[in-house]
Amino acid sequence: MGIMMNKGQVFLFGILLGALVLALAESLVVKRPPQKQGTCPPQRNKLAGSPFRCASLCTNDYKCDGDKKCCLDNCHKICKPPAKERQGVCPTLTVTSRNSSCYDFCTSDSECSEGSKCCESACGRTCTSTIKVKEGFCLQEQVLKCSASEANYCASDKNCYKDEKCCPKLCRMECQKPLTERAGICPPAPSNCTAFANKVCQSDKDCEILYKCCNTKCGNQRLCLKAVNVPTFFVFGPGIPVFPLNPNKP
Secondary structure, three states: OOOOOOHHHHHHHHHHHHHHHHHHHHHHOOOOOOOOOOOOOOOOOOOOOOOOOOOEOOOOHHHOOOOOEEEEEOOEEEEEOOOOOOOOEOOOOOOOOOOOOOOOOOOOHHHOOOOEEEEEEOOEEEEEEOEOOOOOEOOOOOOOOOOOOOOOOOOOHHHOOOOOEEEEEOOEEEEEOOEOOOOOEOOOOOOOOHHHHHHEOOOHHHOOOOEEEEEOOOOOOEEEEEOEOOOEEOOOOOOOOOOEEOOOOO
C-alpha cells in the first residue's frame, strides 16, 4: 500500500530536497582564498597638494586580471602585480639626497618591464635598465666604512675586463677575479627543517650575502644557511696595513 502525502507534505518535502541539493552543490564548489598569492608593492610617496583625486579601481584581488592584486596606494586602490625582486643591479646613484617634491613611478621591480628594475633616481624611484651581474662571488661582499674616503675603481661589473667582477676591497670597489662559490663553509645541518622552509635553494646565488646553499637532513632539499669561517676584514687606521682576519681560527 503506497504512502499518500497531502499538498502541505509535498511542499515541505520539496523545500527540504531543494535545501539538500543546494548544500551538496556548495560543498562541491572549491572555495577560493580571500586573497591571491603574493604581497602588494610598498606604497608610493605621497606628494603634498597632489591634484589627483582618490579613486578605488578595485575592491578585492579578484577584480584584477591575472596575478594582479588590489593594492592600497596612498588613498587609491588599484590593481598591481605582486611585489618581486629581479636579478641584476641598479646603476650607481651619484646624488645622495632625495628631492621631496619628486614622485615614485614604481616601488617594486614587478611594476617594470622585463630587463628593468625599480631604482632610485635623482628624482624618485623609476624603472631603469638593469646592469648585468657576472657569474661568481666576491671574497669581500660589503664595503667597509672608513674615515677617509677612497675612490672606486669600478661602479659595476660592466666596468671590469672579461669575467672579472666589481668587488669590495676594504673601503673601495675594484675589479677582481671572482670565486666560483661564496666564501666560507656551511654550518652543521639543522634538525628543524620547517624553520627554513622559505629558504630552499639550488646554489649559492639563490641566497643573500653571507649565506650559502647547504645540504641538509631535510630529504633532498638544500637550504640557505649563514656561512661560517667567512674572512672578516678590519681597518686599523690611515697608513696602517689592513689584515684579513678570521675570528673562527686561533
